[in-house]
Amino acid sequence: MRCFDTAKIYVKAGDGGRGMVAFRREAFVAQGGPYGGNGGNGGAIYFEADEGINSLVGFRKKVHHRAEPGGNGGGKKMQGSDGRDRTVLVPPGTVVRNSQTGEVIAEMFAHGHREMIIPGGRGGRGNASFKTAKNKAPQIAENGEEGMEMWVEMELRLVADVGIIGVPNAGKSTLLAGVSNAKPKIADYPFTTIVPNLGVVERDYARMVFADIPGLLEGASEGIGLGFEFLRHVKRTRVLVHVLDCTSKDVMDEYEAIRNEIHLFDPEVGEKPEIVALNKVDASEEAATRALELQEEFRDFGIDAHVVSALDGSGVAELVTATKKALDALPPVDYEAEARAAEARRGTVARAADGKELSDFEIVDDPYAFYVKGAAIERFVQMTNWDYFESFKRFAQVLKMSGVEQALNSAGAGEGDRIVIGKYEFEWSRDNRTGALYESWKAKMDEKPAGTTQQGSRHWPHAAG
Ligand SMILES: Nc1nc2c(ncn2[C@@H]2O[C@H](COP(=O)(O)OP(=O)(O)OP(=O)(O)O)[C@@H](O)[C@H]2O)c(=O)[nH]1
Numbered sequence: 001m002r003c004f005d006t007a008k009i010y011v012k013a014g015d016g017g018r019g020m021v022a023f024r025r026e027a028f029v030a031q032g033g034p035y036g037g038n039g040g041n042g043g044a045i046y047f048e049a050d051e052g053i054n055s056l057v058g059f060r061k062k063v064h065h066r067a068e069p070g071g072n073g074g075g076k077k078m079q080g081s082d083g084r085d086r087t088v089l090v091p092p093g094t095v096v097r098n099s100q101t102g103e104v105i106a107e108m109f110a111h112g113h114r115e116m117i118i119p120g121g122r123g124g125r126g127n128a129s130f131k132t133a134k135n136k137a138p139q140i141a142e143n144g145e146e147g148m149e150m151w152v153e154m155e156l157r158l159v160a161d162v163g164i165i166g167v168p169n170a171g172k173s174t175l176l177a178g179v180s181n182a183k184p185k186i187a188d189y190p191f192t193t194i195v196p197n198l199g200v201v202e203r204d205y206a207r208m209v210f211a212d213i214p215g216l217l218e219g220a221s222e223g224i225g226l227g228f229e230f231l232r233h234v235k236r237t238r239v240l241v242h243v244l245d246c247t248s249k250d251v252m253d254e255y256e257a258i259r260n261e262i263h264l265f266d267p268e269v270g271e272k273p274e275i276v277a278l279n280k281v282d283a284s285e286e287a288a289t290r291a292l293e294l295q296e297e298f299r300d301f302g303i304d305a306h307v308v309s310a311l312d313g314s315g316v317a318e319l320v321t322a323t324k325k326a327l328d329a330l331p332p333v334d335y336e337a338e339a340r341a342a343e344a345r346r347g348t349v350a351r352a353a354d355g356k357e358l359s360d361f362e363i364v365d366d367p368y369a370f371y372v373k374g375a376a377i378e379r380f381v382q383m384t385n386w387d388y389f390e391s392f393k394r395f396a397q398v399l400k401m402s403g404v405e406q407a408l409n410s411a412g413a414g415e416g417d418r419i420v421i422g423k424y425e426f427e428w429s430r431d432n433r434t435g436a437l438y439e440s441w442k443a444k445m446d447e448k449p450a451g452t453t454q455q456g457s458r459h460w461p462h463a464a465g
Pocket residue numbers: 166167168169170171172173174175185186187188189190191192193214215216279280281282283308309310311312
């Protein structure tokens with residue numbers, strides 16, 4: 001079964017720009033201070049609900065969505081430019097989940113609702129930012145933080161005011177086509193409609209959105225048949241139009257079956273105002289007579305039932321008028337409150353390393369290497385620019401301060417063992433005197449092919465420790 005109301009896409013925030021190492025060189029300034037600017041921040045990924053879009057089908061063609069990286073810092077303390085944000089437009093009613101964890105990260109209900117999904121990577125600091133009383137001429141700068149990437153799953157929950165429900169073949173799609181501009185699939189066998197159709201109905205200068213809810217049948221609330229998927233769509237409608245086929249032998253049984261399903265699925269949905277359409281009265285004399293009897297029966301229950309023919313349109317205008325009256329009687333939807341409530345229901349998307357300490361890590365080893373796993377230490381390593389010896393020394397310092405060095409030594413890491421932190425791999429050495437550090441840094445720099453940078457290289461080993 002193909003379903004067009006879900007999609008899976010890849011989003012990535014922009015990487016932060018690299019910080020620069022530069023020194024002031026001006027006539028009459030004898031000892032120029034550090035003058036390297038910070039990198040700009042990467043662009044963020046935003047989602048925005050737009051009523052001009054009514055399905056997720058377009059995301060089949062466009063799967064990857066990336067925000068712009070930040071610019072690198074320049075000399076004269078020039079800050080790199082911030083990367084442009086990327087906004088992904090989705091139809092109102094889209095629920096966005098982290099596809100790995102299943103966690104809901106945004107609910108895009110009202111038109112215009114805009115939300116940041118992933119923050120951009122932070123710009124790396126240039127050497128001007130590293131100046132201290134002790135080190136007046138730092139030769140150190142950071143890489144920008146990598147922008148987070150994520151696969152997200154989107155599901156379109158219809159935002160329809162009116163849900164058309166009924167057993168298969170009752171005439172739901174025919175009714176939707178009759179009242180609105182929609183062109184649903186209509187055929188003389190059950191389950192023609194497997195994707196909910198939406199139709200916009202204009203009445204008295206007001207707009208109502210009708211949804212043709214397909215495939216409701218007994219057992220649907222337990223996930224049997226097609227029903228369960230679509231029952232979810234009924235949730236957000238405000239009024240139900242229940243279509244009955246008067247040519248059927250057991251109209252009342254069918255009515256009860258659907259009511260039971262809805263009630264089992266969600267009692268709250270069962271509480272929504274319901275209007276009954278006694279359909280197909282044009283089909284035969286019997287159907288017309290039966291319709292009038294049924295109308296009486298419903299009246300006894302206090303239910304407003306309309307005799308209609310979705311096919312030739314008789315009674316349909318009155319049905320729409322009654323539907324509008326039922327809608328108008330309900331309190332208006334407070335979309336802003338809904339958006340606030342939705343936001344309160346979930347946590348904010350934070351950078352993985354935010355709020356984490358460098359000392360929050362664990363050591364995992366296998367025959368290949370010792371892995372140091374911790375969001376903050378991984379970010380630190382990723383942002384280290386190995387081109388500068390001072391960065392390398394700072395790295396060695398951080399390994400000591402955070403307790404990583406001690407943990408690796410206790411775990412049995414020995415001379416020449418492989419250490420992996422995030423995407424970077426190192427060779428372990430217990431000798432961490434400055435001279436030894438410098439030798440190993442220099443050896444690796446010389447080894448590096450000319451013209452390459454270390455950015456993004458997975459296996460550029462360094463001695464450290
Ligand atoms: N005579 C007559 N036939 C109708 C009427 N309404 C629908 N039909 C016919 O009934 C059959 C089913 O109609 P649909 O509108 O596809 O029914 P549905 O409820 O959407 O069915 P599913 O999508 O399969 O659940 C089609 O052959 C329609 O032409 C009506 O008012 N009179």
